[in-house]
């Protein structure tokens with residue numbers, strides 16, 4: 001039996017594929033390569049290039065392979081873009097998930113681990129954020145993820161599917177071997193942008209707002225290492241296969257770092273100056289997001305290993321400093 005990884009050529013999905021392969025599991029990857037990278041796909045995974053909204057394509061994959069579980073990463077995930085193009089996000093994310101669930105029901109596939117986000121909570125009233133707090137997304141991306149969660153919940157109830165919805169905080173770092181890492185085009189995330197500035201691929205990093213109600217005035221986020229994040233997915237899959245009930249889990253490190261602190265960590269790790277300038281706030285940015293991850297630790301037995309922010313930055317730097325133009329296969333393509 002195989003695990004189907006949807007979006008297995010993306011930053012987080014590719015790390016999942018590598019860990020599953022390291023565990024000796026059979027893995028099938030589906031990715032439309034719109035934002036994913038051919039070179040990020042594990043060379044020994046079975047790969048189908050295609051779009052999950054294409055029901056004929058998806059049915060064919062389920063028909064050819066014996067799939068017993070799905071890990072679903074295939075979604076657009078840029079907050080800013082989602083505000084300009086909400087229809088794109090609802091179509092790819094929500095409609096894509098609807099097609100997926102239809103095919104899972106047709107083929108009697110009983111387990112799904114879903115890649116969700118802290119953006120579902122919007123601007124929290126208090127931190128750390130627990131799974132029981134209100135879900136009031138402040139952007140279209142978060143709204144699509146919340147809708148996907150609801151689609152999965154109701155379909156699961158009706159058709160006997162078990163799911164875990166994993167709500168990610170800020171994911172960073174890369175595989176320690178630097179064989180895969182983070183490469184978004186355009187890049188909008190803080191850690192890769194800081195490291196591109198360290199590599200002089202950009203002149204400076206712009207800090208989005210210095211007037212937040214935080215000790216140094218810049219936004220605070222909870223950064224979790226991508227490989228720790230993925231180990232929670234493997235545990236979630238085991239949990240479901242062992243009869244665990246459908247549930248929602250936050251995944252974060254439960255520690256907060258400000259934008260300025262992150263730049264300082266990067267300066268120490270890289271030994272580079274990294275020029276920073278203050279700019280206006282970015283629309284829709286909550287001031288502080290910190291996870292309570294106690295539930296994942298307690299129920300899934302999750303034990304993140306690379307929890308020091310220096311380790312996360314070092315692993316990210318190893319990837320960026322050895323792949324200053326990102327994945328080679330894409331250099332002239334995007």
Ligand code: UDP
Pocket residue numbers: 079170188189190191193205206207208209219220221259282285
């Ligand atoms: N950020 C910034 N400059 C940048 C990119 C990000 O100051 O060029 C800030 C952003 O406002 C947020 C934090 O860094 O407070 C993390 O942003 P990112 O886009 O990485 O993740 P998000 O928190 O939006 O999921």
